[in-house]
Amino acid sequence: MTAAGHWRSVIDGASPLISADELVSCLNDPTVKVFDVRGTWSTPARALPGDYAEGHIDGAVFLDWTKHFNAQDVAIGLAPIADEASAHGSFAALGIDADDLVVLYDASSHMLAGRMWLAMRHWGFANVRVLNGGWPHWKARNLPMSRTTAQPGEGTFEPRLADGLKVDLGGFMTLQASACVIDARGPVSYNGTADDLRSGHIPGSINVPYSAVLDPETGLFLDPAAVHDTLDRLAPDWRSKPVIATCGSGYAATVILLALAQIGAPGTLFDGSFAVWKQDPARPVAQSSA
Template identity: 35%
Template structure:
């Protein structure tokens, strides 16, 4: 097996599992699988994990384990406390030399945020299972219900290994590069806002909805098509690019797509929910 790239498919993961379990041909790195399924508006997706998961996968809560506490500023899903994150990852069995594969139900959002968080924390060998658990089942992947008890890991969290934006940097970015608003077009235009108390977008931001980066099966488009999509929005090699959404989860998926396309994006972690926490910040509407 080769070290995975940014995304892996079910066939790669199944082969990695087979090698990890074969003493005669062991996988070259310890393999850790994280189930980060997430029920928006529900207390937890742990019941889904208990009813069936990829063999050996450890369940990790996105909101409680991989993001910080929601406060007056910082958005709904702020950066996690590094010490808390290290504790969570070690409890899940993540080692310094682990290959980590993260998956969700299939929309890619929590898995992408988990991927981004691990990369931000300094763990480079991490990939998203493209298509998530739905793709795993469709490919005939095995399922188990036993709750794994991984040996404690030894990973060290080194925060700040991926670029981030705060509100000031997000406001300034359109002057030198491209700031992508990846929410639905009607939310960007300020016509409808089902979650946040203020509608609209950051002045100068360009709307590239996350839905445009995936195919009908929910999997990422190939790198060439992603480059075309982002190029149409003005993204260029060598110029800064950043992304935001409502709370920093959907934008992490766009950061994943940008990375697959060959760019190095910055994530405005606080996103729109942080931007509007200061009423003095300007709000744009329309196109």
């Protein structure tokens, strides 16, 4: 069996997630490229290469989420997914080839890895998975770790646009009336505060916090049946309308999109999300009581 054949025999191609056990079984496969996407939104928003240097999944390459697959000419909180030329540069710099399996992980409830997952898929790279549970789960299980810095070669993947995975502001405004718009932020951000009238949420959006699709004890995604139940309870229109996921800047929303993909349901990211929406004072903002 070829190296690529090994990971294809291990990984369910329909799932956006890979379990720790699945990754361990193909960790030495040269066509499996693992990327550490750890970072923080704490001011300033940044990647955390120091955390990577202190220990990471054996063989993982560090991926700076602020520099790859995001536009560089705008503040990170407003930055859309990068254009084709920039995406091409990132695939090349990270050593990604068309026949690879890419695995992404973070320590931020999957939202940074999820953003990179969405961006890669947006540019036509389908063989990308997010490690279920991320770094905390891997570390808790004492799975193979290293402090050796891994250096990628030059990748050859050629990006090609995949339609329907994300919309910009104009696309969102066209589609929102007929969509189930899910806001993945926590209730405090979704509700807004009386002393900031531009806080709150997009009118008509429904709050499904990203944490609602994760097990609070393990950080793993809920099983598919529980994801169905959670969505039915919090956003019943998700079955009858196309889902557009939004959040603060287009990161937490990807956790909802991962959960949807896990159950085989489509979903679209509003890139830029509430941070972009609230820029124009003429666009309405809704607030809710706690």
